[in-house]
Amino acid sequence: MRQFTAIVNPTAGGSAGVAVLLRVARLLRQAGAGLETEYSRSLEHARDLAREAGQRGRVVLAVGGDGIAGGIGGALSGTDTLLGLVPAGRGNDFARALGLPTEPEALARVLLDGAPRAVDTIEVESVHGRAVVLGSVYAGVDALANRHANRSALFKGAASYYAGGLRAVASWRPAAYRVTVDGEQLAHRGYTVVAANSAYYGSGRIIAPGARVDDGLLEVVMIREAPRRLFFALMQELKSGDHVHRPEVRIVQGREVRIEADREVPWGADGEVDAVLPVTARVLPGALTVLG
Structure with a gap:
């Protein structure tokens, strides 16, 4: 027992x-x-x-x-x-x-x-040191939204994420990112970059429908610059994962992702936000044994 x-x-x-x-x-x-x-x-x-x-x-x-x-x-x-x-x-x-x-x-x-199950974790490196997290590393408007949600005294639960998202999008200006996936540099300008081990973040939003916790890969989701009204619609589509069909969304896979930006952009992991870019995330295949 x-x-x-x-x-x-x-x-x-x-x-x-x-x-x-x-x-x-x-x-x-x-x-x-x-x-x-x-x-x-x-x-x-x-x-x-x-x-x-x-x-x-x-x-x-x-x-x-x-x-x-x-x-x-x-x-x-x-x-x-x-x-x-x-x-x-x-x-x-x-x-x-x-x-x-x-x-x-x-x-x-x-x-x-x-039965015990081996799942992947994410090793994260930044100027703040090294850490290991589980679900995803995200840099951009979603990290700002999460920061607002964590500090919210008015809203609780999933409502705090939604309210935080509205506040973040209203004030966000697109950042110019440099995203390096397994050595290949990708230019990106927009709202966020997410290196996802799990399909979900932000209280059930399906940011990376193709992500699997045991495939040895990170799903890298990049949401490009778009009119705010379109981004609000896209936020609603995160509930179903349908956002991935929009031309403003680009998804690649890799084992190591470095995210940099042209200005101070917050990043977070597993619901915690206390840092700014740059950050490097690399998958650790089968590093953790869980029940589930």
Whole structure:
């Protein structure tokens, strides 16, 4: 029977995570599994707790949204520690890419009986150092929108992403990017560049329909300069992934992507935004083992 260590960050929407965890924990314990809960003080502390639990041979549960999932998943990348997700955040996009259920009984069955699965992670390098993340690296208006969403006191959940997106697009001026994919330089002027391991970002938006978490490739999505009214329409199409059929959208695949721009452009990963370009993202094939 699996032995679990659940890690919750109470300062980052942890109350919702605790509520979800309590329902799942009851089912795990009823089935005979062991479960301990750790409360982290920060994302870095959560990483430390995850590494320590993994060294004790426990299955680590990341409880929350994409921030804590990406932080803990990045810390466990390249190890043999098994990761489980308990989706309880605003976005839950990597859990969505794994096809995880949100209903507690079904999720508990996955955690108890699900077969381990090797998935890719993304190594990120910038002037701020090196990190490993799970879902995607994005640079442009979406990173600005995410920054607004993270700071929003008025809107919560998916609404914060939508409101943040409207605010970001209203003030955005297209940037001139230099995107290098596996050594090939691509000129791009527009709204964003996304290096996607997962199809989803921004709370269920299908930015890269062709992305797979286990194919050893990044899907690089570039959205070119367009009238704002067209970009707002394109934002709506992210719900279905239909934006990829527009001529303003270019998609290529690669294993390593470097993104630069002619001015200060924010970039983020897994729902966290605290940096500006340049950034390099490279895929780490099969580096993380997850339940899902």
